[in-house]
Amino acid sequence: MIASLLGALVGSVASSGAFSIPHIDYTAILPELILIGGALLMLAAGALSVRHLPTFAYTVLSAAAGVAALVSGIVLWEKIHGKGRPFTAIAHALSIDGFSTAFVILSACVIIVSSFIADGYLRREGIAGPEYHALALLGASGAMFMAAANDFIVIFLGLEIMSIPLYVLAAMDQRRAESGEAGMKYFVLGAFSSAIFVYGIALTYGATGSTNLAQIAGYLANNVSTNDGLLLAGMGLVLVGFLFKIAAVPFHMWTPDVYQGAPTPATGYMAAIAKVGGFAALLRVFFSTFHSLTATWQPVLWVVAVLTLVLGAVLGLVQRNVKRMLAYSSINHAGFILLGLQAASASGISASLYYVFVYAFLVLGSFAIITVIGRRGDRDHAIESYRGLARSHPMLALAFAVLLLAQAGAPFTTGFLGKLYVVEAAVQSHSYALAVIAMLTGAVAAGFYLRVVFVMYGQGSGAGARADDGAGVGAGVGSAAVPGEALAGHPELAMASAPGGALEVAPGGAGGAVASGATATAGTLVAAPTEPDAGETAPAGAGGAPSPARALPFDLAPTTAVGIAVTVLFTVVLGIWPGPLFAFVHAASLLF
């Protein structure tokens, strides 16, 4: 009976002719498929292998999936250029254009760099298994779907595919209570914002009769309605959903807590990929779909951008925790990126796109260094932990200084150019007040970046003064200059900083903080990043009180060093020689 019922049902559906299976262009979604396939492969390998595969194997797999996605993204880019015009795929649900492909390429870059950065952390903390990398890959595929979506439902799906792995990544560190709390807080507020977003989609659908972005744009272009509450409410709720994801004020409350609580490499990844996916969809929906309502949303975004810029910069000044500080910094950056959208011009979109590119690398590199400084246990995140870093680890301090100065907008870095382009776009669209406010908040925000730089390069005070505040680094400064002599006295410590190994040796009876690596370790960062960590261990100055938990050495894994080096090189090289990236971004926003 059931079979006949089903048969009748299928027959009626088929006879009505309303449904036809859309042609699925697999090449259009190849980057996403590669990442999802990589994640599934990893999970299967983890489940099927009798003994645990080494963490490095998953890192290689993750990076390989990222490279494959990058290559297929570039192929897609060439295809669009060959055709000379963008196209839609899978029943117009996806829009494959230069804009989406640029974000696909960026997501692939993020996944490659972040899998290298996470590798050092995972090995240091002894977290085995494929979960971290698999979740990261899935999240990046969600961001790609958001970028390529040409339908509100696809944006929603992409948003969730991106967000749900991020919730889990934030909660991954079982040993710190903060991590679980961060995950839960992110989850509750993220689910809240998703629900608001879906309701906004429903109202927009009711007002325009479609969830397809192009059809909505067509409807809005052909039907002038001056007073459509349903549509405005829908657009407002959709905007709120996006603002939550990109951490714009007043929907930023979760950001500092989640950034602080999440495992540090996950924070960097989250900051990068959530901004990439969120801004990709936000820019497309508001610049393209709701283009005819620009006069309506522009003032709203003006207010949001001002609040975001000011609050991010001002509250960042009073933070003592570097992760919280960078969380407020990321809020400030979100304000800058909104500047480009608020301009509502082609050059504004291009500037925002450029800024997202720049920011993704900056934040990945910054959190990679914070991961290293956080030491085993991921706990040393007070600004004091950075005191004297320039002397104990010159290259690491230099890399962090470059990344922070770039975020502050120092010349000859990509950060400066990003700020320049968005402010230029704002000026071109006559938002002079907003441009001035943005530059002022940029100057205020420079205050907290520079504070960290000063702490790193400032005079380290006596070892005894540092011993009780969790610094440890300052204690190591005194004797870092004579590692050879110190090593002669303590040969058993020489192996203490081999990656992942022998950490128990360090807090021995030497009676002091141990600063690993010194110049030799940090030197591998730029000079020869692929070489094994040539760590030396220098027992700290005599005055340091024994505090074994804080005396752990830095463990700069070669993979992490490669990740940091890539982000620093990206920042500096493309800051001095901005042509290629700017041409790429310009072409991407032309093929919108």
Add this chain to the structure above:
Amino acid sequence: MSVPASFYLTLSAVLFTIGAIGLLVRRNVLVMFMCVELMLNAANLAFVTFARELNDVAGQAAVFFVLVVAAAEVVVGLGIIVAIFRRRVGATADDIHVLKG
């Protein structure tokens, strides 16, 4: 058939508001989850109503996507809750206050 669409939309708006307020006011994490579900189902009701009004099947199809996403969210959310509260007694959000905000 005689019930006008605006009734359904009003009900949907009321459900959504109850969910939103409940999520902000209630302190039990499980109740907060239920409030999120209420909001999502309010959106579903709006989708179905509009689909009927517009005589368009796409709105009804959207409901399936929302349902699946809601299920996935609950799976992850409950997983996180279990991970946090394995060593705790109740599920009250105010008890979790290691972080400032």
